[in-house]
Amino acid sequence: GAGVSQSPSNKVTEKGKDVELRCDPISGHTALYWYRQSLGQGLEFLIYFQGNSAPDKSGLPSDRFSAERTGGSVSTLTIQRTQQEDSAVYLCASSLQGASNEQFFGPGTRLTVL
Amino acid sequence: GESVGLHLPTLSVQEGDNSIINCAYSNSASDYFIWYKQESGKGPQFIIDIRSNMDKRQGQRVTVLLNKTVKHLSLQIAATQPGDSAVYFCADQEGGFKTIFGAGTRLFVKA
Numbered sequence: 001g002a003g004v005s006q007s008p009s010n011k012v013t014e015k016g017k018d019v020e021l022r023c024d025p026i027s028g029h030t031a032l033y034w035y036r037q038s039l040g041q042g043l044e045f046l047i048y049f050q051g052n053s054a055p056d057k058s059g060l061p062s063d064r065f066s067a068e069r070t071g072g073s074v075s076t077l078t079i080q081r082t083q084q085e086d087s088a089v090y091l092c093a094s095s096l097q098g099a100s101n102e103q104f105f106g107p108g109t110r111l112t113v114l
Numbered sequence: 115g116e117s118v119g120l121h122l123p124t125l126s127v128q129e130g131d132n133s134i135i136n137c138a139y140s141n142s143a144s145d146y147f148i149w150y151k152q153e154s155g156k157g158p159q160f161i162i163d164i165r166s167n168m169d170k171r172q173g174q175r176v177t178v179l180l181n182k183t184v185k186h187l188s189l190q191i192a193a194t195q196p197g198d199s200a201v202y203f204c205a206d207q208e209g210g211f212k213t214i215f216g217a218g219t220r221l222f223v224k225a
Contacts, residue, residue: 042203042215042216042217043158043213043215044215045212045213045214045215048211048212056212058212059212091158102148102160102163103148103213104160105158106157107155107156107157108157
């Protein structure tokens with residue numbers, strides 16, 4: 001079956017532009033997570049969704065970052081007025097029910113802000 | 115604050131030997147721990163997990179040990195193979211969804 005997919009796989013943008021990153025979770029998975037991974041670093045938790053709601057947004061780095069999920073499926077992570085420090089790989093994961101369940105990761109979107 | 119860290123950033127082992135990757139965590143309230151493997155250009159892949167009411171769990175060629183007294187987690191890989199070469203992350207959760215990852219250990223397997 002299909003795994004978690006993310007698009008685009010690579011995104012190059014200019015400083016100050018807005019970007020949208022998309023995540024398609026595994027069908028039937030109710031929980032969805034966004035992480036950021038800088039080069040050679042671990043994963044930084046950004047946000048998670050249980051269904052369409054995001055109970056914990058504490059990981060979002062600034063108010064330039066927002067995320068939504070519709071229909072309990074696709075999620076988009078939006079970064080407004082991108083900065084060079086936003087350059088990283090953005091990873092999405094989904095899990096069947098959420099807490100204490102295996103997370104399945106997508107391949108990530110590599111974002112480069114020039 | 116919460117932090118999950120690793121003792122050694124790089125580990126090099128001979129093919130066929132056993133590997134041990136260590137991890138220290140700081141949140142004594144963490145109740146779920148996970149090891150992930152990440153190969154170059156790919157997302158992390160689940161290896162094994164353990165809940166805080168256990169101190170050992172075994173999978174296929176892998177064993178996770180949890181010592182809550184000293185807040186230490188380890189991953190043991192038996193008969194390490196070249197395909198095991200990757201970056202390994204430990205992670206923890208406290209009563210919910212937010213998952214905190216460590217910085218990672220790169221494992222090199224020498225043929």
